[in-house]
Structures are given as C-alpha cells and as structure tokens.
Amino acid sequence: MVKSKRRRGDPSADLGRARRVANLAELSASIAHEVSNPLTAVLASSNACERWLTADPPNIERALIAVKRITRAANTACEVVNHIRVLSRRPGETREPAAVGDLVAEARDLMAEEASRYFVRLDLDVEPDLPPVAVDRIQIRQVLVNLIRNGLEAMEFVARDRTLKIAVERCGDTLQIAISDCGVGLEHPDKIFQPFFSTKFQGMGMGLAICRTIADAHAGRLFAKQNDPHGTTFVFVLPLGASSTAPHVAAA
Ligand SMILES: Nc1ncnc2c1ncn2[C@@H]1O[C@H](COP(=O)(O)OP(=O)(O)O)[C@@H](O)[C@H]1O
Numbered sequence: 001m002v003k004s005k006r007r008r009g010d011p012s013a014d015l016g017r018a019r020r021v022a023n024l025a026e027l028s029a030s031i032a033h034e035v036s037n038p039l040t041a042v043l044a045s046s047n048a049c050e051r052w053l054t055a056d057p058p059n060i061e062r063a064l065i066a067v068k069r070i071t072r073a074a075n076t077a078c079e080v081v082n083h084i085r086v087l088s089r090r091p092g093e094t095r096e097p098a099a100v101g102d103l104v105a106e107a108r109d110l111m112a113e114e115a116s117r118y119f120v121r122l123d124l125d126v127e128p129d130l131p132p133v134a135v136d137r138i139q140i141r142q143v144l145v146n147l148i149r150n151g152l153e154a155m156e157f158v159a160r161d162r163t164l165k166i167a168v169e170r171c172g173d174t175l176q177i178a179i180s181d182c183g184v185g186l187e188h189p190d191k192i193f194q195p196f197f198s199t200k201f202q203g204m205g206m207g208l209a210i211c212r213t214i215a216d217a218h219a220g221r222l223f224a225k226q227n228d229p230h231g232t233t234f235v236f237v238l239p240l241g242a243s244s245t246a247p248h249v250a251a252a
C-alpha cells in the first residue's frame, strides 16, 4: 500500500480523505437506495401475485398485472447494476477498433421499441468511410443508449413532430456523434452532469454523469447545447487514434 507523505493531522489531507469517504458513503447509500426501491416493489408484487393465484377462484388478470410490475421493477434494478458494472471495465482488456457508425446503428436498434412507445422517429445519418476508433464497445453503447433515452423522455410531453436525430461525422481529428431532440430543453444546464441530479419524477440522475465519465476515459468530450427554437443536442466527441492510452474509469 502506498503511504501518504502528508503528516498525520494535516488538515488538507484529512479534508480530502473525509470528502472521499463522504462521496463513497453517499454513492453507496444512493446505489443501495436505487436498488432497494425496485426490490421492495418486486417483493410486494410477488406477494400480491401469490394471493391472486391462490384465491378461490384464482384471479389470473390481476396476477398478470402483478407479474408485469415485477418485470418492470426487476428491469430497473438490473439497470442500476449495469451502470455500475459498465463503469468498472478495464480499458486494456476491452478497447478494440470499432466502426462507430455500426455502434450507433446498434444502439438505435436497441432503442427502437422504446422509441415507438414514445411515438418518436429515430433518424440516423452516418457519414460514409469513417475511420475505426479504439473504444470499449459496451461503454460507448451505454453512452448512446443513455443519451437516446434522455432524448425520448425530453419529448414525452411535447406536441411537436417527434424526431430524434443522430448524426455521426468526422471533424478534423475527432468523430462527433450528435443526438438532437425537439423536447423541453434544458432547465438547469449547469447541473445536468452532476451525479444524482434529476428533474424527473423517477429519475436516477446517474445517466449523464456516467456518460461524461466514459467520455473522459476515452479522452473524449460530452457537452450539451440548446437547439433553436426547441430541444437539446448532446455532442459526444471521440478522438481518432488517441483513446487507447486513456485511464481506467473509476466507479467513485
Ligand atoms: N435531452 C434532454 N433534454 C432536456 N433535459 C435533459 C436531456 N437530457 C438530460 N436532461 C436533464 O438532465 C437531467 C439528468 O439526466 P440524467 O443524468 O440522464 O438523469 P435522469 O435521466 O435519471 O434524470 C435530467 O433529469 C434532465 O433534467
């Protein structure tokens, strides 16, 4: 173990340590909370399901509603666990040259059903002959899925024609993925990348913080800009060629 060169009792060292412990404790508490909520829902709905099935006569219709609640809650719990798992991947083992256009098309396909539930058209525009980029495919897919999902959610209550545009193009020595919605726009642009910041009723507030951590780990960038007249564009910039030396993403 590497010993700190600072003397015991050094106030700045103590403060740094206290902050780290506080962050870790805070993060653990939030994760425990985010997992325990859906697990409580799973338990409550499975009890209900058992009651409906053992009733005389059994009520299959109500039992099915309970099963659907169980599936939804279990999916939420899995999502939290996936967030954490994706962040702890090691770059040396997981980076390989990938066609970013294909990754974006994969993410679009993954989200197609969810998009149709939001009555949103996903519109993909990939510049031809883009060079491959050394990336962690799973992490990049996580970024794309998070950004697409946020775009869908931002358009949930707008009466406009709902299209989410995803464009991939080369810009100098970078690739840029722009995900553009015509939704409600950003209420708090200065806070959106903070962990656990959410304006949604059941928002976890982890999505953009994770996206930015992954962008940083690829020596890339992620930023948002307001669209004129409506909505938001998130731009994910990946350097061409420099990403294999990027540091390991730490979960905390
Ligand atoms: N496309 C978007 N349009 C408008 N606001 C957005 C968009 N994406 C993110 N935001 C804002 O940023 C916040 C944080 O997003 P995120 O970290 O993904 O957490 P969550 O989606 O769980 O709220 C959201 O609650 C929302 O206020």
Ligand SMILES: [Mg+2]
Residues within 6 Å of the ligand: 146, 149, 150, 205, 207, 208
């Ligand atoms: Mg989100």
